[in-house]
Amino acid sequence: MSNWDDLRFFAALARVGSLSAAARVLQTDHTTVARRIAALEARLGVKLFDRLPRGYALTDEGAALTVRLGAVEEAVLAFERQAGGAGQAIRGVVRLGAPPAFASQWLMPRLAPLLDRHPGLVLDLSVANAISNLSRREVDLSLRLYRPEDKGLVARHVGRLTYGLYGRRDYVARGDDWRYIGYDGELSDVPQQRWLRELAGATGVGLMTNDLSAMLAALRAGMGVAAVPHVLAGGEDLVCLRDGPEAARDLWLVVHPDMRRSPRVRAVMDALVEATAPLRAG
Amino acid sequence: MSNWDDLRFFAALARVGSLSAAARVLQTDHTTVARRIAALEARLGVKLFDRLPRGYALTDEGAALTVRLGAVEEAVLAFERQAGGAGQAIRGVVRLGAPPAFASQWLMPRLAPLLDRHPGLVLDLSVANAISNLSRREVDLSLRLYRPEDKGLVARHVGRLTYGLYGRRDYVARGDDWRYIGYDGELSDVPQQRWLRELAGATGVGLMTNDLSAMLAALRAGMGVAAVPHVLAGGEDLVCLRDGPEAARDLWLVVHPDMRRSPRVRAVMDALVEATAPLRAG
DNA sequence: GCTCATCTGCGCAATTTCGCACAGATCATC
DNA sequence: GATGATCTGTGCGAAATTGCGCAGATGAGC
Secondary structure (H helix, E strand, O other): OOOOOHHHHHHHHHHHOOHHHHHHHHOOOHHHHHHHHHHHHHHHOOOOEEEEOOEEEEOHHHHHHHHHHHHHHHHHHHHHHHHHHHOOOOOEEEEEEOOHHHHHHHHHHHOHHHHHHOOOEEEEEEOOOOOHHHHOOOOOEEEEOOOOOOOOOEEEEEEEEEEEEEEEHHHHOOOOOOOEEEEOHHHOOOHHHHHHHHHHHHHOEEEEEOOHHHHHHHHHOOOOEEEEEHHHOOOOOEEEEEEEEEEEEEEEEEEOHHHHHOHHHHHHHHHHHHHOHHHHOO | OOOOOHHHHHHHHHHHOOHHHHHHHHOOOHHHHHHHHHHHHHHHOOOOEEEEOOEEEEOHHHHHHHHHHHHHHHHHHHHHHHHHHHOOOOOEEEEEEOOHHHHHHHHHHHOHHHHHHOOOEEEEEEOOOOOHHHHOOOOOEEEEOOOOOOOOOEEEEEEEEEEEEEEEHHHHHOOOOOOEEEEOHHHHHOHHHHHHHHHHHHHOEEEEEOOHHHHHHHHHOOOOEEEEEHHHOOOOOEEEEEEEEEEEEEEEEEEOHHHHHOHHHHHHHHHHHHHOHHHHOO
């Protein structure tokens, strides 16, 4: 057989029963899973799955093959375990850049499992925003709220931050005459800031900062209302007054192509993709 | 591990010891083998091979892994065997187009193993030359002495036919005043025909045909000299008077993309690639 | 019966991978 | 020492594969 990798797709689909679910497991697109299964069936001359409206069901032939497939999986796993022992453990420093508030208030705790899995790994989380520090190798990979245009970098879409207009529950209860909290300086043109200005209208922005954590602190202090990502506005104190679909930002994982080969960079990337899965759902 | 197929390359390279040899085994390019090995080593974080000037040698870690690798191979083979039994045997009609003389005098006997392997396969070998009968699905795949320009077709380079000026031993022994045998009509512009006219000079072509088999028959009957492919001029009767590098023709295996999925078409293609291997060497 | 979440399938653009041509190195043979 | 066969490595364009966006279908829950 000229492509053993199709078996990986067969195994995942057999296990979970739908293209979409298998895609999530394999961290790929459901159309890729469909093509790989079709290619495998064509190559073998065997129909492995029945296509149903709500998923793929193993045929009798497909089910019969899953025993052999299990043996392949076990053999590959044994190979990987031995390889894992033979090679150096994932160790060393990985420098990750991420937007400050997102990194400190959302991402950091979600990286705990990664460090648990790899005691030798040292994560250096840098909150600088400038893309240039990736090209200058100041960081190994970074999360960004905009897609880099540098063709020498690889960008993968890992999520979408949607925004809402939030305020503290008791603050907003006292009426419409709210103070709008916004960004200043170089951040005044980001989508959520434009949306906020629309909302503020003639009232205008009454408090400005360039730091989202400071903005969240101001919200929690009842100093006004602000456009912030839903995922950072947790807790009962803050309520969402209005959804802001036009303020949504895409989240990109950006890496230099050469760095992807590094096992430790690879491990961090995989953990980030896993951690950001909820930002891709829905 | 995210690409099990790299293990196939690891297995082949471990077995034969050089990129070039592994490429021949896998019917791919040596640079592809190199990339796959590099990708596997990067992913595992293990150096599997030492790069030597005359080939790749397994490292200690690589050698230790070949036992596990052997288990993967056996598991995949067991899967394939069961899949082969579960699915329909390769059966049905495959219609192959090929140049007439090449097909009847060189290719046909070399397809015997294919038919031995697949008793249910019926091969319909058509000697029409027109490319249109592939697009019109009059044949499933074809061998051609020119690359199709139709972007809807897939062409794979499978060999190179080199030509020589041949004559029967006793005919050429009697002197320089030879009769040149060439093509007529629409074949008068093919490269070997142009070369022949150069050789014939003022003497000109003394016997014309549009059929290479007839030309070979004329050669064997001692009726003159002709430019024919080396691979068709076997036997002690015919001797090569002069090599004709400028008359060389590339051989292409052409197929409609959809047809490649068909197991029986795939089986014939694989057999053709195998059969034409000597035409690619040297 | 309606709504929503989830599913599959299709077409197209983006990305990745492969094959090709070439260069340079090595080693066996003469 | 020269030559030829075989090897690996590099860069580039072509080919193949993947991801994305979208449409339509299905079925659970209300």
